[in-house]
Amino acid sequence: MSDVVNIFDRSLLRRRRERARKDYKKFAFLEKEIAGRLAVRLTDLRPRFPLSLEIGARSGGLGNRLRSSGKIDTLIQSDLSISWATERGSDGPALTLDEEFLPFANRSLDAVFSALSLHWVNDLPGVLSQIRQALKPDGLMLVAFLGGNTLAELHKSFVEAEAANASCFTQRISPFADLSDVSVLTQRAGFKLSVVDTDTITVTYNNALDLMYDLRGMGETNLTMKRQRIPLSRTLLNEVIKYYAKRFAGEDGKIQASFQILYITAWAPAKDQLKSILPQYTASK
Template sequence: MAGPGRFSLSLPPRLRHMAGMTDAMRVFDRSLLRRRRERARARYGEFAFLEEEVADRLAERLEDIRRRFPLALELGARSGALGRALRASGKVDTLIQSDLAPSWAAERAADGPALTLDEEFLPIADGSLDAVFGALSLHWVNDLPGALSQIRRALKPDGLLLVALLGGETLVELRDAFAEAEVAVTGGLSPRVSPFADLRDAGGLLQRAGFALPVVDADTITVTYDTALHLMRDLRGMGETNLVLERHRAPMTRALLGGVAQAYAERFADADGRIPARFQILYLTGWAPAASQPKPLRPGSATSRLASALGGTETGTGETPG
């Protein structure tokens, strides 16, 4: 597929390097993610509430940006919630929606240009896009700095990255309940909840990928459930269950599930007996470098003193105030 003279699906030379990703860099089973997304599609409307809420919050952040974007790409389109919000904003002329799962991409084709696309191997020519958006897709990428670097190269100078992904505080209650129950039932531990990016590291990831003017902020969406089993049902319905390659492959026993539900309720239930599940959402904003962007001043080049602006008295190093 080709866009209006500005977009192509040529495979950039950098993908040859990306194809050499070592086993040590692989944390998640991406083929399993694709299969789970495909299976979730039939009833996804019942479980799309988190994606829809994040899509609305991401679109609100776009309202603060006084720009139009002639050609943009959405990563992980799934239900199309973010695409609808972006089109409603009036700031995106042509939006290409993509998803790892072919059935989702085919469904989005009814809305406009659509692709089946793996975020780890971005098949987009350098300097093709004005913006890249995404809601809850990049947290399953094995090499997040590499994926961000590919996005930055695909952007035109001064092109925008605006994405949301799950942060490290997501599902901490479920992680703790699993750890307590598994030690009690089996005497050991295995990764049951996937690791997510840490808020403190997110800005550094953007800078490492070459983005200018990086901004990272976060909020928390808390959903309450009758039991931990209801939470796990929703995670399956979203296609967001554990993808860690080193996960325990045997089905969970009834004893373990019961132990998780009991530990969760005992440690986290509120006064009404409902249990909370926290989803930390990280919002990453960055711009592809451009000569027109503001640059920080060289250290020592200031022409006025901060003390003067604040109406105070400047005290030099080693001097006693007053």
Template structure:
């Protein structure tokens, strides 16, 4: 029986990452992009982070980028796959994002690049990260967003419905930006920030795209996946649908990758706090030197209930 609260087969995810660890460097463009983006954001933060963790490190691209920042001291790499952990710079450890082995208040910075979207209990993982941070410690991460591989999802839904009489889930239900922001607040982070970007990548064929996904160690690990091998006729039909709907002018096919970036701080007494509602000592209209009007009232027009000829009732 599948547990709806645990959509991902984490043991299979570990085996997939172990299997493709030697090929990961050929398919790491998304990780490299995320690492560069997060490193750039950290450059703008004017403070030191003596002890940092690259969580879900894969081959350590994010951690390597952190190590180039003079404001960041010791960098640890934590990775679910033992084979990928061996490829990370030292110190590195095998580390499950769902069961962090770090003491409360022990880290100054936690970075995670394109890994947490495969965690079953993401709110629980974020709470563990927040607890592992020192007061005023920073968490910064990237996750694959809801639009990721939307073309592949659509092609297989229609192909399997035609060829096999029903579709099985093949692309994970990634979080969107609103969900990510709500999860940060739910986990107790202060000053949460989220934003997103969308990358469009082209491939010669559907097979090339699927090989890329396997090389990332990110093939289907949903517990509700179909356990029988993919039929050739289904794959052929999926390729046809993909080309019919998502071909580029040069004959290649496109694939969408959405990356959601999020950051938050472990609460600390020294942090800025939002003002209590109703605590303002000056009206906004006075500050802006404008006339204050009631809700729904527009400049030069009466409100609907003022008895004017245009009002009803």
């Protein structure tokens, strides 16, 4: 970890997750949508993953889906937030842990799941490697997180507003990994039969201020170490709202915000991998 560049402020992430917990149900729509999409992907995979881990459990949306699938005997739910982990403990085993330091023995888990958590890690290659090592042979990693095109409209609006009013640019939107980078990192971590794909969820808002309000409620606002520490001025905020509406509003006057979701489905290496993961493949040969 000594060579890792700390892009994100992880201690701030923990505080924001704690702060968001109280009213999070109002803002959990994106997490619930991704949980549903991951659950659909799970239905097409092999029938049993007895001991599994969920990273970043938050409101429990994904955990509920996983338990109801009938494919998991024991689901360990974990979260960076102490409050979230404590609440999840009522559903079964739960841990407070940092995603960058997974406290699991090698070859101890049958599957690892995560919905909207891994985009905030500073060492994504290291985390993927730790997950692979914790998985048993033929163990599954099925995760989803925000990609680099997330909030492109808001990013462009900030760039334009700052260029016109401050003649400078500050990092207002956190940078996330691209699809091609994630595909390479997954293979380098030692996974086999990996599939990395993406889709975009578009959410409609009355204005950019409503979007920012939702991001705060989700605990998903800018966490870069080099973020601007001075509060956003009212003048600049108004300019961002106006520019966003000018460039990205539909005929009804409402704006759209894009969330790019990256999905990874990958397997820990094992002997006779296709036979154990895709029995219908070997049967047809």
